Amino acid sequence: MLSDIQLVKLAKDGHLNAFESIITRYKDKVFNIAFSFTSSHSESDDVAQNVFLKVYSNLNSFEEKSAFSTWLYRITVNECYNVLNKRKSNTVSIETELAGKDNLSLKEVLADPKSDVEQNFLSAETQSIIRKALLELPEKYRMIVTLRDIEDISYEEIAQIMEISDAKVKVWLFRARSRLKSIIKI
Amino acid sequence: MKCKDFVLKLSLYVDDKLPQNERILLEDHLKSCKECLNEYFLLKNLKSSLANLPAQKAGDNFESVIMQKIGDKFQETNFIPVFFQTIKVSLLTAVFLLGVIATFNFLTPDVSAKDSYDNIDALNKYVLKDASACDKIISDLMG
Ligand SMILES: [Zn+2]
Numbered sequence: 001m002l003s004d005i006q007l008v009k010l011a012k013d014g015h016l017n018a019f020e021s022i023i024t025r026y027k028d029k030v031f032n033i034a035f036s037f038t039s040s041h042s043e044s045d046d047v048a049q050n051v052f053l054k055v056y057s058n059l060n061s062f063e064e065k066s067a068f069s070t071w072l073y074r075i076t077v078n079e080c081y082n083v084l085n086k087r088k089s090n091t092v093s094i095e096t097e098l099a100g101k102d103n104l105s106l107k108e109v110l111a112d113p114k115s116d117v118e119q120n121f122l123s124a125e126t127q128s129i130i131r132k133a134l135l136e137l138p139e140k141y142r143m144i145v146t147l148r149d150i151e152d153i154s155y156e157e158i159a160q161i162m163e164i165s166d167a168k169v170k171v172w173l174f175r176a177r178s179r180l181k182s183i184i185k186i
Numbered sequence: 187m188k189c190k191d192f193v194l195k196l197s198l199y200v201d202d203k204l205p206q207n208e209r210i211l212l213e214d215h216l217k218s219c220k221e222c223l224n225e226y227f228l229l230k231n232l233k234s235s236l237a238n239l240p241a242q243k244a245g246d247n248f249e250s251v252i253m254q255k256i257g258d259k260f261q262e263t264n265f266i267p268v269f270f271q272t273i274k275v276s277l278l279t280a281v282f283l284l285g286v287i288a289t290f291n292f293l294t295p296d297v298s299a300k301d302s303y304d305n306i307d308a309l310n311k312y313v314l315k316d317a318s319a320c321d322k323i324i325s326d327l328m329g
Contacts, residue, residue: 149236
């Protein structure tokens with residue numbers, strides 16, 4: 001299997017099928033980041049499309065100083081912020097796809113030392129509560145939790161993607177998780 | 187250290203980013219403090235819940251949508267290479283045709299001469315034909 005850098009080089013030389021392989025490799029990751037951030041399938045689709053169009057048109061400016069994924073996710077983060085700015089400037093608010101469920105307390109589930117969420121399928125209710133809580137976080141905290149806890153991206157890469165210091169990654173993550181806990185009321 | 191100080195370190199601890207000496211101190215504390223242990227489980231399970239949110243996927247035809255858009259969007263920028271490509275083909279065709287014409291001319295340098303010989307031949311025939319006709323008329327007249 002070709003590496004990201006090999007595919008990027010081929011794409012730069014005009015091989016469109018190499019670029020298509022890049023899309024296949026990253027489309028779900030990009031879409032999932034956007035969905036964690038927007039909770040909207042249509043907005044996530046817009047974000048993902050814009051990301052790959054921007055990646056294509058700026059491919060020559062990618063200088064391989066960072067990993068390709070870092071560069072791609074930085075564009076993704078910026079597109080997520082852009083879509084929210086558009087949403088804010090819209091007089092009609094765009095509805096997210098979360099049902100208007102009441103905030104049920106997850107305390108019992110999450111405080112249970114024996115609760116092994118990793119092995120468990122999250123109920124639709126639990127998912128809804130968590131996604132709604134994410135939406136209540138300030139943008140930068142929502143993004144950092146998305147990158148770290150949902151996408152499992154390292155602190156070092158997050159610092160590069162969000163263009164912040166390593167120390168800030170630690171502080172923002174602490175604050176984001178604390179806020180999330182208080183929103184979920186646990 | 188107070189409980190508050192340990193709680194501050196839990197976020198790094200669940201990510202395994204705490205330096206070893208601090209980790210040992212924290213783990214010792216968790217063994218004896220139920221409140222901090224509870225905070226740890228909350229954080230750990232919150233993190234796991236986030237990790238276990240079902241991943242949302244882009245559509246199956248996502249690639250073709252993008253490739254189509256790339257085709258539409260970058261057609262204009264492709265104009266320049268296409269333009270030069272066309273010029274290149276035109277120039278090559280012109281050079282080839284000139285080559286063919288030159289070669290043809292070079293290989294048949296006596297075409298005009300041959301034509302001339304043919305013409306003289308034809309003229310001769312005509313003159314001879316006329317001459318014989320003339321002789322016939324004279325002999326008839328003399329006849
Ligand atoms: Zn304690």
